[in-house]
Amino acid sequence: MRQHIVRIAIGLLVVLAFLGHVARFYQIGFITQLDNIMYDYRLRLTMPGTVDERIVILDIDEKSLAVPELGRWPWGRDKISALINKLFDKYGVVIIGFDVVWAERDESSGLKVLDQLMKNQLRSVPQFGAALENLRPQLDHDAMFAKTIAGRPVVLGYYFNSDPDARESGALPPPVLPAGVFAGRNIGFSSWNGYGGNLPELQAAAVAGGHFNPLVDFDGVSRRVPMLIEYKGKYYEPLSLAIVRLLMGLEEAGRTNNSTVKLPAIAPYLAETKSKGYGGLERIDVGPLQIPVDEHVAALIPFRGERNSFRYVSLADVYFDRVPVDTLQGRIAIVGATAPGLFDLRSTPVGSVYPGVEIHANLVAGMLDHNRGAIKQKPPYMIGAEVVLLIIIGVALTLLLPLLSPLRATLVSLVVLVLVSGFNVMIWSGANMVLPLASSVLMIAALFALNMSYGYFIESRSKRQFTELFGQYVPPELVDKMAEDPEKYSMEGRSEELTVLFSDIRGFTTISEGLDPKQLSAFINEYLTSMSLVIRNNRGTLDKYIGDAIMAFWGAPVMDPEHPRQGVLSALLMQEEMYRLSEAFVARGWPPIKIGVGLNTGVMSVGDMGSKLRRAYTVMGDAVNLGSRLEGITKQYGVGIICGQRTRELVTDVIWRELDRVRVKGKDEPIAIFEPLGFDNQVSKEKIEETKLWNQALRAYRAQDWDQADMLLLNLQRMSGGAYLYETYAERVAHYRKDPPGPDWDGVWKFETK
Known part of the structure; x- marks a missing residue:
């Protein structure tokens, strides 16, 4: 293991680098971008891809902007009031949500001019003043609009602004949670510096209001919407949640025969309730509805499919009664713009030009399908889960890969990659959770590349040195075997x-x-x-x-x-x-x-x-x-x-x-x-027979039976054609006949020279 210490140390540094990114000590842009790409791909693969008939989008499209008698957008509030009456009274919609801000007063009736005349030139004409007061309800389109929506299930939209020089305009709805509810807790609410709200009398008349601010990731894509926005210590909900809460209030009022509609309360569910040590919220509870949120208290948008996953109806067609009643009856209607000139088009995982109004529709549909896990969960403690996963995988591969051959290291890395990806898919589909995948994949790839490159550049050099050292002594195939574990040799x-x-x-x-x-x-x-x-x-x-x-x-x-x-x-x-x-x-x-x-x-x-x-x-x-x-x-x-x-x-x-x-x-x-x-x-029978005869001669020689030895040696010389070995022993026998070695002779021949 000692020869791999450098590689292991570098591998652990790689693991620490990825852990720093996952633990949010710093952000590595391309890893975040790859995570976003992988998330988008998984989302597109698993979208239902069907049209949700429960929600209808009333589209401020190019047709609606091209009707002369309606004028340019925004239409007069009198026309909007007539449209609202028609939607409820004729078409029987359940709720109307406006992805529109009514920030400026409607002066199309000329009431402001008449008021100026009353104060100045016609001040002395009592009949004019009386007539103006009689006409005021018809000419004050803002008051007409406020009266129209009062007591009706209408949700107005507004927006927050994060620009440093953002201002406050209009009015905000009442906060959904009181100030100080999260005192002492470190919750990562998104930051905002101003807002653009509706006229105060309009917002006061509406039963609810919700923001339409999706969070835009650094790649310009909208994937999440804050379920709670903190602004000056108070907390506000999105348009989609306001619509769903209103729907739940209507259903409760219908069950209890109560004429007063009350929106159910929002109950934040703290992440530490389930996982000790983690701050932030795990979800937002509204009655039986549970909306999972991430560390920024934002919900992942549960896209049903690409653009047009909901029925679109032109607002002009509704105004002129060109829409069948059953198209809208009993449905949630969300008014929003798709006309390019109104600039409410966003980049999303399912399309680079996507109507913002459809984001709200997707969230409403996801909340209605909460019991089927339509909204993916990414609670704060998933960061801890990812950290643990990276530590296990990283340390294991760091210690294991240096010990393996390139082929085995490749196979192990691929197996781990498949297992991690499979586990990620299982978490996505089975537990309805989002576990980031890019860090794991890139870390596995980085550790594999590190070991391969180290082996190629560093160990190849060592192997060359080793080969140069032993290659002059040992066959190449043995040198290769030795180079696999140099310390052993x-x-x-x-x-x-x-x-x-x-x-x-x-x-x-x-x-x-x-x-x-x-x-x-x-x-x-x-x-x-x-x-x-x-x-x-x-x-x-x-x-x-x-x-x-x-x-x-x-x-x-x-x-x-x-x-x-x-x-x-x-x-x-x-x-x-x-x-x-x-x-x-x-x-x-x-x-x-x-x-x-x-x-x-x-x-x-x-x-x-x-x-x-x-x-x-x-x-x-x-x-x-x-x-x-x-x-x-x-x-x-x-x-x-x-x-x-x-x-x-x-x-x-x-x-x-x-x-x-x-x-x-x-x-x-x-x-x-x-x-x-x-x-x-390989030895012939003749040679084997000769060897047997030789063994007899050798035994006779050592037994000092010179006659027997001499006879056998003579036969051996004839068989072999006079082999030098037999001649040598024949000479020894002749020598010992003349000068016997004595009874203590051990049959050993002593060489005096090398």
Whole structure:
């Protein structure tokens, strides 16, 4: 794990960066934007897409603006009053909500001019004053409008302004909650600096009023509407909530046969009621209606679909009685503008040009469908849930990815990404909650990219250094395996049971004298290359070249339980390669070659050894020295390979021929030495029979039965065509006949030279 500390530390910093964004310590714009895009996409995928017949939008469209007899917008209040009477009396609408502000007085009747005349020029004409007072109710369109809406289920709209220099104009409706209700609580109400309300007498006559201020996110898109706006310590509701509360009051009055309509009270539900430690509101309760809100006390707009998810009726058609009664009867009517010149078009998740009036209609429909979870929940404690999710995912991936290969890291990252996305969809659909997804997705992608890039740029460099270090000794496939976990293959010295090989060209001095320098270079290069490939192809580690001699070993730096067998296999293949090279050399006019190979298995020291000026990854120890001695005595027995006793014990699928028991130079303990003839399925029956006969001769020799030994050796020489090994033993028998070794002889041959 230690080699991954830097990567883990950087990964944890990445996780902390995302946590800071999620916990609102700062905002990273592109993450917020991606969250908005993902939210919009999920919303569009899950919208009902049907037209809601409960709500009708009375459209101030271009047709309504083009009727000469109605005049330009805003129409005279007398016409609006007539329209309201018609909507209630003829068409039977339930409620009228105005997405319009009646901020200025209606002077279209000329009453203001007549009042000026009464005060000035016609002041002395009593008949004029009396006539004017008789006509005033007909000419005061604002008073007429106020009288028309008084006592009727009409909700007026108004707006708040967040501009720094915003002013107050008109009148606000009574607040829905008293001042100080949230005293001492840190609730993130949106900030406003002024408002534009209706004429005081109009607002006073209306049963309710509501703002039509959607919150605009930094990308210019409206996704939420504040359910409560705080202004100078008082709290105000939106147009949609005022309409629904009025509808609930009408229904209650109808059930109780009460002529007085009372709007049900608003009861804020604190988030800390459910989740201790979290401020803010979780929802707004109005009787059985529960409206989920976020940390800014805003509700997500439950869009039913794209534009025209509600029936639109031209206001002019209603005025001129061109609309069937059943189109409007029993419905909620919201008056609003879609005409481009009135600038009530907004950017929303479902359309970049979307009528603002339809936002109110969507919210009204969502509140009416509250028992079906039409409005998604995003309570303040979802921030905590997202923080916990990021910590779990981030820490897990930070610790896990550095340990995996690129393929496995990719698969794990994809699986986590799918699980997180699936959990998010489950929360969205099953729990009706919005859990932001962008931070999780981007964090997973960032951690994956970090590990991949770190592995590519940093670990690739380390791997190259590692390869440069071990590549000269070890086959490429073993270097790749070692590079996956460099710490496991330290250069530090250690003791291991390994197998070492020494090889040498016999008579190389004579060969080199017969070649010019260029030929000698080509000769030795081809020989060393061929033999080295045999060793490397069988998982051997090349130690060094000493002239024509080769030193190699098996079992380090990569552990190999079959190191003795790989060594024996390499020695046998080197003999085969020797014959191939000899033929090639003779064809070029060069002399043929014979090589001797010594192989020994034992405990030896392995590691990076040498001086400050030059070091090498090598092996040392008595077992190594013995391997060198065994190579040196191959020519004494006329064989190509001699192995030590431990090698013979560990390799059981080879036909062995015991050569002798010897005491090499510098050693007191005798050892048995063996020649590998080949693997079980590669040695001929004749050679096996010859080996059996040889074993009999060796037993006779060690028993000092010189006659039996001499007879068997003579037969062996005939069978093999005069093998040097048999001739050597025949000479020993002749020597011991003349000079017997004595009864204490142990059959060991002692070498006085290396």
